[in-house]
Amino acid sequence: DRSASSALQDNFFGLYFHDDLKLSSRLTLNIGLRWEYESPVTERYNRFAAAFDNTSSNPIEAQAKANYARSPIAELAAANFRVLGGLTWVNQGGTGRSPFLSEKNAWMPRFGLAYQIDPKTILRGGYGLFYSVNGIYATVPIQTGFSQTTPIQASLDSGLTFVARTANPFPNGLLQPAGPGGGLKTNLGQGISFHNPNRARAYSQRWSLGVQRMLPGEFVVDVSYVASRTTRLSVNRDYNSTPAQYLSKSPVRDQPTIDFLSASFASPFYGIDPIYGRNTSRGGLLRPFPQFGTITSNDPAGYSWYHSMQMRTEKRFSHGFTLQLAYTFSKTMEAVEFLNASDPMPYESLSALDRPHRLAGSGVWELPVGKGRRFASALPGALDAVLGGWQLGVVMTRQSGGPLGFGNVIFAGDIKNIPLAASRRDVDRWFNTDAGFNRTSSAQLASNLRGFPLRFSGVRGDDQRSWDFSIVKKFRLHGERTTLQFRADVYNAWNQTNFANPNTAPTNSAFGRITSTAGDARNWQLGLKLAF
Numbered sequence: 001d002r003s004a005s006s007a008l009q010d011n012f013f014g015l016y017f018h019d020d021l022k023l024s025s026r027l028t029l030n031i032g033l034r035w036e037y038e039s040p041v042t043e044r045y046n047r048f049a050a051a052f053d054n055t056s057s058n059p060i061e062a063q064a065k066a067n068y069a070r071s072p073i074a075e076l077a078a079a080n081f082r083v084l085g086g087l088t089w090v091n092q093g094g095t096g097r098s099p100f101l102s103e104k105n106a107w108m109p110r111f112g113l114a115y116q117i118d119p120k121t122i123l124r125g126g127y128g129l130f131y132s133v134n135g136i137y138a139t140v141p142i143q144t145g146f147s148q149t150t151p152i153q154a155s156l157d158s159g160l161t162f163v164a165r166t167a168n169p170f171p172n173g174l175l176q177p178a179g180p181g182g183g184l185k186t187n188l189g190q191g192i193s194f195h196n197p198n199r200a201r202a203y204s205q206r207w208s209l210g211v212q213r214m215l216p217g218e219f220v221v222d223v224s225y226v227a228s229r230t231t232r233l234s235v236n237r238d239y240n241s242t243p244a245q246y247l248s249k250s251p252v253r254d255q256p257t258i259d260f261l262s263a264s265f266a267s268p269f270y271g272i273d274p275i276y277g278r279n280t281s282r283g284g285l286l287r288p289f290p291q292f293g294t295i296t297s298n299d300p301a302g303y304s305w306y307h308s309m310q311m312r313t314e315k316r317f318s319h320g321f322t323l324q325l326a327y328t329f330s331k332t333m334e335a336v337e338f339l340n341a342s343d344p345m346p347y348e349s350l351s352a353l354d355r356p357h358r359l360a361g362s363g364v365w366e367l368p369v370g371k372g373r374r375f376a377s378a379l380p381g382a383l384d385a386v387l388g389g390w391q392l393g394v395v396m397t398r399q400s401g402g403p404l405g406f407g408n409v410i411f412a413g414d415i416k417n418i419p420l421a422a423s424r425r426d427v428d429r430w431f432n433t434d435a436g437f438n439r440t441s442s443a444q445l446a447s448n449l450r451g452f453p454l455r456f457s458g459v460r461g462d463d464q465r466s467w468d469f470s471i472v473k474k475f476r477l478h479g480e481r482t483t484l485q486f487r488a489d490v491y492n493a494w495n496q497t498n499f500a501n502p503n504t505a506p507t508n509s510a511f512g513r514i515t516s517t518a519g520d521a522r523n524w525q526l527g528l529k530l531a532f
Helices: 061-070 179-185 255-262 381-387
Strands: 012-022 027-038 049-057 084-089 106-118 121-131 203-215 219-238 264-266 279-281 295-318 321-335 357-366 390-399 456-460 464-477 482-491 523-531
Touching: 084 179, 106 203
Parallel strands: none
Antiparallel strands: 012 027, 027 106, 049 084, 106 121, 121 203, 203 219, 219 295, 264 279, 295 321, 321 357, 357 390, 390 464, 464 482, 482 523
């Protein structure tokens, strides 16, 4: 393999205005406006594939059309058979040094308010718009044409003689990457990915409204509604799939359609390039660009939305003790993948990140023993160094498992029967595998338009839970100027097993079973930190 390296660069600028307006003793407003500019990503030596040219005639079209005309299929007349398109590169044909267009309208307003209802109650709210970045940290350069593989061809006559030997496996040298010199013929017969020049920066709108109340004993309670909507998320789209009108709409396996699309015909590309075989399928001939495999790019057509109720209580630090406890009830939806390649818009579904319930707590307790504390404040220095000044900490989390999906399957039952009650669920049967799934391999769907949902809210993986503890002690060296801190942390202190998701492939022998764990077993970490 001769693999290209990359040296990416982009420039980022941000300007903002912000002001806090105290309109009265009770009401404060926060207003702001931010503008950002991120220049299109470039590669130092222009080793960067750009877009896909879907209108120009491919150099092999004339020969391929002549071959096809000798034995066309009924669904595609010889006059309509085209071999169009191919990959393009930066700094070629009017394309600049970047495959992306510039975006200069990233305006982000921010607004917040705090209103004192009474001396112990505050109403807070806000709205903000935030852009993501598309720069070097979010761009994987496509460098097709700048990388090249040289195969080892030990024999050219089926082993009668050998032209390559162990001492010299490449007697004719290495093939050199052609770069843009390969033109539209680059990666013939293979899959292609390209950069969408209209890739836009995704942006998220976020808003919240909540009430905060001070309670006796230095406790604070906060209840808020928090939401967001994200737009222009990248979705992977295949531009070279078999047209939808030829796919089956049957809810069960449609063998005639499968046989129809997989039927073999003489390939019009055979003999043009060594990568092509003698035959191809009807489905392959009907694709928009039959000379290539899949042709994929990111389309900024995705979006997501989130709504939640967030409750939090906090015991503010006093008398050596603090505690926080938070609960979130939420729902996350998204449209970031296509159910079918021919769909005009991504499929709206429960998000893979959806966790409807999350409970988190933490606390710190300074043990009241040692100098300056409630008990044994007069300990001698040596004893205080051992017994005094310790601090205990705890972090607890628990959240719902993620929603499960089953793929493009045949299901003839009631989806309400898929989940099992907790008392009937175990690692060998996490959900009802007999709810109506067709598990026969030979009966599975193919060459069809999918209608089965991506995920189900009521069928989820294992809840995730953990307890972590810490103990900390500071030793003062040479007065107040130097301290040595000892810290011991134990993660997953109870050695709680968190299970990974079960197998959701109906034809797999492990269907419905959990075969692995998620997260770490109990582990300790010890540390020393010197501050001076």
